[in-house]
Amino acid sequence: MKGPRAAAVHPAFDDADDGYDAPCGADGAEEAPESSEREALRSLLQQRLAAYLAGGRPRVILTDNLRTMLSIKKGQGLLTFRVHRMFAEAPPVVLRALARYAESHDREAAAVLRAFVDGNEHQIRRVTAPRPVALDVQGAHHDLQALFDGLNARYFGEQIAAKITWGQRGQRRRRRSSIKLGSYSVEEALIRIHPVLDASDVPGFFVEWIVYHEMLHEVHDMPIVEGRRIYHTPAFRRAEAQYERYVEAVLWERTNLHKLLER
Ligand SMILES: [Zn+2]
Known part of the structure; x- marks a missing residue:
């Protein structure tokens, strides 16, 4: 299932997607087929x-x-x-x-x-515990923990337990055709935000909006329907639209996505 606004979804940027992570895909990888x-x-x-x-x-x-x-x-x-x-x-x-x-x-x-x-x-599958990730929350321009804590208080009654971090920096690729601005790993209970958003010309409300989207993944089901995992259910989309600066955030993404792709 695709959301109505393909341009405003946020695919995961890490490739370590085991099918249980929410890849938030804008590139068709939104629903991982089950075997x-x-x-x-x-x-x-x-x-x-x-x-x-x-x-x-x-x-x-x-x-x-x-x-x-x-x-x-x-x-x-x-x-x-x-x-x-x-x-x-x-x-x-x-x-x-x-x-x-x-x-x-x-x-x-x-x-x-x-x-x-x-x-x-x-x-029961014995997995080695995921390698602990060193959390990097304080960016040069945006403090992810502060954004997360504010959202957790305003929208989630402090119930979101995930950790948050900037994704690995310094992995710049030339000629991107899509960019995965955030991801949520169920297994690690970890939200990763793409470091390209840690910039002075990216407004705080936009980073906050990406964080909000990933936080929603902790509370929303990812059901398997007809063999495909649905990451963004209609209920998810409705909750997403509750963000106070939703319209502005969607508009900012539409207007500025090309700039992010070039970084
Ligand atoms: Zn998502």
Whole structure:
């Protein structure tokens, strides 16, 4: 899904996108395709689960989470199951427990699920912790932490826990055709802002707007729809438009993007 304003989206500038980062792409890379094998597993699990539910439609999202093996959200006649990939081939007794747990928080069902998770611990991907990134917040012209803290207080009730940093400096490339002004890494809980924005002729409200966009990624779902991860849902776009200088920011980007591309 593409936003209505392709010119005002912000693709990630790091290439370390594992499909769970929000690349905020303006260049068509906005939705990372899931592997077809994984999508087949997901869709099969969704169908199987539907058979055990008394009412409501299931939507299944497979995760590679390290801690949260299962979470269930209800809304609009839809039960969203975010489950670790280990559930893809779970036996019927476990699916029945999943459905019962979703519908009534049944304690016996919870015990079945716990036992299943314990028995499949080996399937939890052991990743080496991401290398800690040295945070660089104080630019020559813009203080990212100050912008972040202000936004966190005004828009997010101080609930955003991500860290923020300028992206690596000194990686100037000639002849850009697009530029990724910000990115949010779910795995690292880290927002990166492109250092090209640390300039005296880039207004603070514009940097703030990019930071705001990336902060929204921490609170908005990135659902997989028809095998594609959607980073900018309609709800995301509505929240984006709540930024107090939204119109000005979009306009500034339109008028000045070419300058940023040349840097
Ligand atoms: Zn984005």
